[in-house]
Amino acid sequence: MSFLLLLVALMALLYLGMPMFAALFLLPLGVLYWVEGGVPALGEIVIGKLDGPLLVAIPLFMLMAHVMVRGRVVDDLYGAAFALLRHVRGGVGIATVAACTIFAAISGSSVATALTVGKIAIPQMLRYGMSRRGAFGVVAGGGTLGILIPPSAPMVLYAYVTEASVGALFLAGLVPGLLMAAMFAGYCFITEGRARAPADDPPPERVHLALRRAGWSITLPVFVLGGIYLGVFTATEAAGTGTLYAIVIAALIYRSLTLRDFLEGLGEATRTSAMLLMIIAGAAVYGYMLTKLRVPQELVELVAFWDLSRTEFLVAMMVLLFLLGLVLESFSIILLTMPAILPVMATLGIDKVWYGVLLTLSLEMALISPPVALNLVVIKAITGAPLSEVNRSILPYMLMLAFGTALLIAFPGIALWLPRQAGYAG
Structure with a gap:
């Protein structure tokens, strides 16, 4: 109950227009002054949270994404996918899913994926007979793959907060990410059969030329992830060398x-x-407040009182994460919820890597759910279409993401098999 009251109080401050980092500082400071009369060692709490080499990976992965986006590398990615798949049933939609999947592995950002691929793909899809609703939906849905398919900045932050293995999380997101991409492509194949290039339509360029041009960009995620999994470098070193590699490719x-x-x-x-680090600093004080108020212990006792099974707890958390995602961005949600529920996860025997992928899927659904659906706002900005029309396009992809989440809850091995094969998870 304390956790929900504190969460409601935080939402009220945000609704009144207070920035996230300020609300995360002021709410716990006010509560702690009221309960304990002060906050000893405030500086140590904040510096202790920010003093971690893994945090350096997040801005470096962000820079790597910006380099590849501003270098317009995605043009060739979509060109290669379009050249290969354009004559297949629903091929222009499937090519968009393929481009989103590859670009997600480069950018690690859902919004960047939807924005960059959408600019190129939406005109092509409409040109070759795809419905407006179908074209908007596939870009918004495909864009969500940005935070699931590695490398992913939210996964790096989750690993930092929970002390889970970054390599295990990246591997765990790979199969679910490809599974969701296959679902999206299958949906395009079934519902948008007319959306393909005519057999006599000349290709924009030869397939082998398109693949050769896109080849360098495809090697970037292989270089970054391969280096981590083979033990050549850590996640932070991978972010730095990946950024340098991206600069070489683009420049x-x-x-x-x-x-x-x-x-x-x-x-x-x-x-x-800088914004993220301010939020992390505020979240450190927020987490300190939760510990002082014994909120994690209360949640453990509540779960025991209600005799919740692992599945029931996970379903309840997925609903809560989805609701939070309607008004908050992914970094804030991770920092707000994890300090309170980590002890509950330990009590119920929930694997941190498995939960990290489930959390990411719930955040993906929130990214395309009104009212604060950044991917939909991006599509409106690209096309000038009414937001109501864009909103209607996304329902099938939300249902597929919900189905994927349920599948992952029922069969944890979908996420955990690959990291276990690599020796990361027990």
Whole structure:
């Protein structure tokens, strides 16, 4: 009950217009002054939370994404997918899913995936007979793969908060991410059969040329993830070397990244990272308050009182995460919920890697659910379509994500098999 009251109080502050980092600082400070008369060692709490090398990986992965986006590498990714799949039933939609899947492995951002792929893919899909609703839906749904298919900044933050293995989380997200991509492609195949290029339509370029141009960008996620899994470098080192590799690809091989593009991407990554670090600092004080008020112990006792099974607890948490995702972004949700529920997960024997993938799927559903659906806002900005029309396009993809979440709850091995094979999870 205390946790819900504190959550409602925090939502009220945000509704009144207070920035997230300020609300995370002021609410716990006010509560702790009222309960204990002060907050000793506030500086140690904040610095202790920010003093971790893994946090450096997040801004570096963000910079890597900005370099690839501003270097317009995704043009060739979509071109290769379109050249290969354009004549297949529903091929233009399937090509968009394929481009989103590959770009998700480069950018690690759902919004960036929807924005960048959508600019290129939506006009092509409409040109080749795909319905407006179908075109909007596949970009919004495909964009959600950005935070599930590794590398993923939210997964790095989750690993930092829970002390889970980043490599295990990245591997665990791979099979569910590809499964969701297959569902999206299958839906396009079934419902948008007319959306393909005519047999006599000349290709934009030869398939082998398109694949050769896209080949360098496809090697980026292989380089980053392969280095982590083979033990060549840590996640932080992978982010740094991956960023350098992205600069080489965009600036020297593609010759599409200017100094101005790089500096603008660097500035954007810096601003986003600074905001995130402020939220993490506030979340450290928030977590300290939860511990002092014995909120984690209360949740454990509540679960025991209601005799909740592991599945019942997970379903309840997925609903809560989805509701929080309607008004908060993913980083804030991870930082707000994990300090309270980690002890409950330990009591119920819930694998942290498995839960991390379930959490990510719930956040993906929230990304395309009104009222605060960033992927839908991006599509409205690209197309100028009414938001009501864009909103209607997303229902099938929400249902598929919900089905994928239920499947993962019922069969944890979908996520855990690959990390176990690699020796990460027990």
